[in-house]
Amino acid sequence: MRALVFTGPGKAEVQEVPEPVAAAGQVVVEVERAGVCGTDVELFSGEMSYLHSGRSSYPLRPGHEWSGVVTALGAGVDESWRGRRVTGDTMIACGRCRRCLGGRHHVCAEMRELGIADGLPGALAEKLAFPAAYLHALPDTVDATAGALVEPGGNAERSVTAAALAAGERLLVLGTGTIGLLSAMIARSRGIETHLLGHHLGFARELGFTGVWSRDSLPDLAWDAVIDATNGPEMPGLAVRLVEPGRRVVCIGLSGTPSTIDTRDVVLKDVTAVGILGASGGLGAVVRAYAQGLVDPRPLVAAVAGLDDVAGVLAGHRPAGAGDGPKILVDPRR
Known part of the structure; x- marks a missing residue:
């Protein structure tokens, strides 16, 4: 073969x-x-x-x-x-x-x-x-x-679940690649107010997202959770700075060089940072979401x-x- x-x-x-x-x-x-x-x-x-x-x-x-x-x-x-x-x-x-x-x-x-x-x-x-x-x-x-x-969707599903948001709360996803967009689609299907920060903004808008921002245009809103689905070494630190005190940052992206997070920001804001490795725990849930038409x-x-x-x-x-x-x-x- x-x-x-x-x-x-x-x-x-x-x-x-x-x-x-x-x-x-x-x-x-x-x-x-x-x-x-x-x-x-x-x-x-x-x-x-x-x-x-x-x-x-x-x-x-x-x-x-x-x-x-x-x-x-x-x-x-x-x-x-x-x-x-x-x-x-x-x-x-x-x-x-x-x-x-x-x-x-x-x-x-x-x-x-x-x-x-x-x-x-x-x-x-x-x-x-x-x-x-x-x-x-x-x-x-x-x-x-x-x-x-399903495999990238499982990674996204785990990321959204780790963000621990209820319907009506506000999520910011950093990154408009496959994992970032799937995370946003899954969050939207759960009634979460979903925003994206990235580069390919036009395509994200084609998917029906209106809260689509560049670094320069990002509004000063209360972000109840932030998912970093980028490969930028500076982005986890940005996520910690942006997220509301007492809430969660989820890291699914990996950079080619070490990322830096100021642990003073983590401690003084009482932020929980969660790392996601792989889709294993999310595969069944994302198959159901696809099958039911909740996410396409x-x-x-x-x-x-x-x-x-x-x-x-x-x-x-x-x-x-x-x-x-x-x-x-x-x-x-x-």
Whole structure:
């Protein structure tokens, strides 16, 4: 089968690789859609920290945002999975340790990350072997495109939940990329007054948001929570300065250099700062939100590319005819 392989920094090629076989407890999925995200860009460029710590190495097969149909079952897998459209958790853990048993498998010391860390080939391929215990079934109302946006949606869902806001309260989301926009869409679906600060303001307005601001135009309002979904090292500090005393700042974005927060601001304002790693705890909730029509992530997709186009996308080239949305999806069968 065909699969995208990173062979070194800045080097990506589509290779013929052996088709996966479902081992015990696994399924084989025919991938319908896979997303390209910032983590993939960092793995491609060589900037990803895992490449320097030894957690990841080349050659590497990327892809952790995906949807597809189960075509084969390994020993011990329930027959009901066959033929179902699914997506899955990126974080694959041991299932035995104190963290896993306490509901924190996404921070398991033995946790492996699909398409990111060594040992689990990713979904930018025609087929994928995947552990059945980490599958999430997609209802018929969630198509392949929305299914591939469940993983980023899970990150956004966890971020909005961590902000701990009630309907009618005011949220400021820093960043108008995929995670920032999905966070805003999920918050809006909960009756939260949602504002965005970022650069791609016109597209955010097309999504129906009226509280869309640049740094220069941001109004002096009481922000009951702030979500930082940017990669700017100065933005977490800005979030702490902007948020109302006694409320929450949620950090989902990561910068390439260390961010700085003045802990005097945190202490003297009695601010709670929450970090979000991964989508695991939000996947089920976001599948339900998509299925019920509370959130429709599909307008975020600018284009659907083929595997041969991915290297160019990772290098910053948008496919011909791409729309204004921040997300590029891939149909590996093309």
